[in-house]
Amino acid sequence: MSIILKNISKRFGNFSALDNINLEIPEGELVALLGPSGCGKTTLLRIIAGLERPDSGHVLLKGEDKTYHDIRDRGIGFVFQHYALFRHMTVFENIAFGMRVKPRKLRPTETQIRDKVHALLALVQLDWLYDRYPDQLSGGQRQRIALARALAVEPSVLLLDEPFGALDASVRKDLRQWLRHLHHNLNVTSIFVTHDQEEAMEVASQVVVFNHGHLEQQGTPSDIYDHPANAFVSRFIGDTNIIALESHHTDWLRSSGLDIPPQPDCLHVRPHDIDLSKATSDGAATAILKDWQHLGALIRVELAKPLPDGAEEIVYAEMPNDRFKQLALAIGDKVDLTIRQAHWFHEEIGRAPH
Amino acid sequence: MHNSSKAALQDPTWVRYGLMTLALLVIGLFLCLPLASIFFQAFAKGWQAYAEQISTPDAVSAICLTLLVSAISLPLSVVFGVSAAWAIARFDFPGKGLLTTLIDLPFSVSPVTAGLLFVLLFGAHGWFGEWLQAHDIKIIFAVPGIVFATLFITCPFVARELIPLMQEMGSEEEEAALSMGAGPWTMFWRVTLPNIKWGLLYGVVLCNARAMGEFGAVSVVSGHIAGLTNTLPLHVEATYNEYNAVGAFAAASLLTVLAVVTLVVKSYLEWQQQLNRPHN
Numbered sequence: 001m002s003i004i005l006k007n008i009s010k011r012f013g014n015f016s017a018l019d020n021i022n023l024e025i026p027e028g029e030l031v032a033l034l035g036p037s038g039c040g041k042t043t044l045l046r047i048i049a050g051l052e053r054p055d056s057g058h059v060l061l062k063g064e065d066k067t068y069h070d071i072r073d074r075g076i077g078f079v080f081q082h083y084a085l086f087r088h089m090t091v092f093e094n095i096a097f098g099m100r101v102k103p104r105k106l107r108p109t110e111t112q113i114r115d116k117v118h119a120l121l122a123l124v125q126l127d128w129l130y131d132r133y134p135d136q137l138s139g140g141q142r143q144r145i146a147l148a149r150a151l152a153v154e155p156s157v158l159l160l161d162e163p164f165g166a167l168d169a170s171v172r173k174d175l176r177q178w179l180r181h182l183h184h185n186l187n188v189t190s191i192f193v194t195h196d197q198e199e200a201m202e203v204a205s206q207v208v209v210f211n212h213g214h215l216e217q218q219g220t221p222s223d224i225y226d227h228p229a230n231a232f233v234s235r236f237i238g239d240t241n242i243i244a245l246e247s248h249h250t251d252w253l254r255s256s257g258l259d260i261p262p263q264p265d266c267l268h269v270r271p272h273d274i275d276l277s278k279a280t281s282d283g284a285a286t287a288i289l290k291d292w293q294h295l296g297a298l299i300r301v302e303l304a305k306p307l308p309d310g311a312e313e314i315v316y317a318e319m320p321n322d323r324f325k326q327l328a329l330a331i332g333d334k335v336d337l338t339i340r341q342a343h344w345f346h347e348e349i350g351r352a353p354h
Numbered sequence: 355m356h357n358s359s360k361a362a363l364q365d366p367t368w369v370r371y372g373l374m375t376l377a378l379l380v381i382g383l384f385l386c387l388p389l390a391s392i393f394f395q396a397f398a399k400g401w402q403a404y405a406e407q408i409s410t411p412d413a414v415s416a417i418c419l420t421l422l423v424s425a426i427s428l429p430l431s432v433v434f435g436v437s438a439a440w441a442i443a444r445f446d447f448p449g450k451g452l453l454t455t456l457i458d459l460p461f462s463v464s465p466v467t468a469g470l471l472f473v474l475l476f477g478a479h480g481w482f483g484e485w486l487q488a489h490d491i492k493i494i495f496a497v498p499g500i501v502f503a504t505l506f507i508t509c510p511f512v513a514r515e516l517i518p519l520m521q522e523m524g525s526e527e528e529e530a531a532l533s534m535g536a537g538p539w540t541m542f543w544r545v546t547l548p549n550i551k552w553g554l555l556y557g558v559v560l561c562n563a564r565a566m567g568e569f570g571a572v573s574v575v576s577g578h579i580a581g582l583t584n585t586l587p588l589h590v591e592a593t594y595n596e597y598n599a600v601g602a603f604a605a606a607s608l609l610t611v612l613a614v615v616t617l618v619v620k621s622y623l624e625w626q627q628q629l630n631r632p633h634n
Contacts, residue, residue: 051529051533070532071532071533072532072533072535072536072537077533078529078530078533080526080529080530081526084527084529084530085527086527086530086548087527088548097531097534097536098534098535101534101535101536101537101540101544149530149534150533150534152534153534153535
């Protein structure tokens with residue numbers, strides 16, 4: 001089901017949680033609402049669900065204006081951050097709840113309910129837990145039961161609030177992949193909220209970046225990573241070196257192989273877009289290798305670029321292990337930098353007020 | 355809660371035993387001994403006298419009135435308590451802080467004052483006195499007055515028990531129920547109520563003990579008409595004033611049994627609540 005949000009605004013007292021959000025989510029996508037905490041992403045999810053009313057604007061589900069409809073009439077499934085499983089019901093009853101509360105005429109028979117519950121339990125691979133109570137389950141199991149429960153009413157949109165937020169790192173990794181596959185099989189339009197950019201990039205087919213109630217950018221993970229719309233998105237997604245443009249930098253950057261457009265006052269360089277070689281000629285962009293760390297597949301190199309006033313600026317570069325071994329560098333060596341690509345911004349745009 | 359004793363907090367033996375003896379002595383002297391003496395006095399003239407005393411018309415009417423008053427005021431304070439707790443735990447509204455404070459008012463006001471307050475409102479010379487007389491409605495010195503006074507005294511019990519419970523629980527489970535298509539009533543009966551059940555029962559038990567045992571406020575509004583407006587506690591006082599010790603202690607023994615039953619049920623409910631507490 002496609003979701004269209006038009007001019008959504010929401011204030012809590014003096015705090016503007018959402019400021020004129022326009023967003024279109026096509027059918028079947030798995031979308032991440034991504035942003036730092038307090039950016040309004042959860043509020044937006046709750047507005048889509050009908051748990052919260054926008055101060056202005058409209059929520060269109062499948063082309064129908066549902067802004068003032070109750071959550072019950074929206075055909076959504078909601079997975080809460082802390083799962084909100086009914087603690088006095090077994091796993092079975094939790095999942096059956098949505099079917100049991102249907103109006104008598106629409107209510108499935110007991111056999112149908114049982115088949116459906118077991119089918120859903122099989123889907124989340126937890127059939128053996130049907131008679132347990134929520135407090136007897138692990139975090140990851142609760143998460144999957146909550147998902148099965150939300151799917152039991154056959155929602156046309158699945159909304160998940162920080163679905164992996166309360167889980168251990170190792171469980172989280174497995175569940176991310178699992179959710180992606182589940183979405184692939186079910187093909188239900190799904191939206192999840194997260195503050196973890198890695199999670200958004202890994203799981204979602206579309207990422208929407210928020211900051212301070214504003215929608216900063218919407219796109220596929222590679223769009224957002226490769227073409228950040230502004231400085232905030234560039235800084236929030238992945239690692240980046242932020243280099244303020246001052247005259248002494250300009251020469252240095254030119255010699256590293258970059259063309260500098262006239263206006264911008266700051267550039268962002270991804271660490272993996274910096275290549276190193278042992279210092280040779282005088283004209284190259286040089287820096288001192290200060291330190292390096294082993295990140296697994298990559299080596300992170302800490303480079304000190306001397307400034308005219310005697311201080312130094314640290315720039316990080318990343319490269320594969322074997323490339324680093326090839327270079328045979330030691331701490332204190334002088335190196336030349338080659339910057340393959342960079343993004344140019346006016347730093348004010350999208351800057352978070354601190 | 356483990357019973358592991360912490361060495362650093364270990365007091366000398368004589369301090370420990372001294373404190374324990376003192377506590378036991380005080381409890382024995384001021385609680386157990388009087389309690390035992392109630393039954394001793396009640397049965398001083400044998401079973402038969404006891405049975406006679408609690409089956410006099412006045413005693414029976416006092417018992418019935420007490421049961422009636424608590425039967426009326428209990429459901430009302432449950433409804434009030436659940437609504438107030440719901441409003442305070444679930445919504446933000448102007449005056450919420452004031453309401454939360456006011457709920458405790460009956461605890462801080464002396465029951466006699468509470469009784470007088472109703473006399474001032476509904477008594478013959480009270481604000482609504484003339485109007486009530488004109489319409490031939492009796493509140494003071496009649497059952498409605500006793501119910502009002504009891505309600506005033508008991509209304510905080512359920513609300514105070516539920517407010518922290520519902521605040522701690524949050525509304526996510528209720529929102530989940532709604533998202534799955536449940537209506538507000540279904541949500542309340544099938545999700546909210548089962549979650550607050552033990553706290554609610556606990557509040558009801560305390561509320562009931564107070565409703566049956568209330569003396570001060572009821573004494574002011576009842577008018578002490580034997581056989582008509584005497585509740586059990588008032589009956590105890592009236593018989594005692596008539597130098598009928600066996601009658602007074604027999605009636606008092608009923609209230610004592612109620613107290614003991616209340617304590618047992620209360621401990622059971624506390625234990626259940628511990629078991630059902632959400633462990634996140």
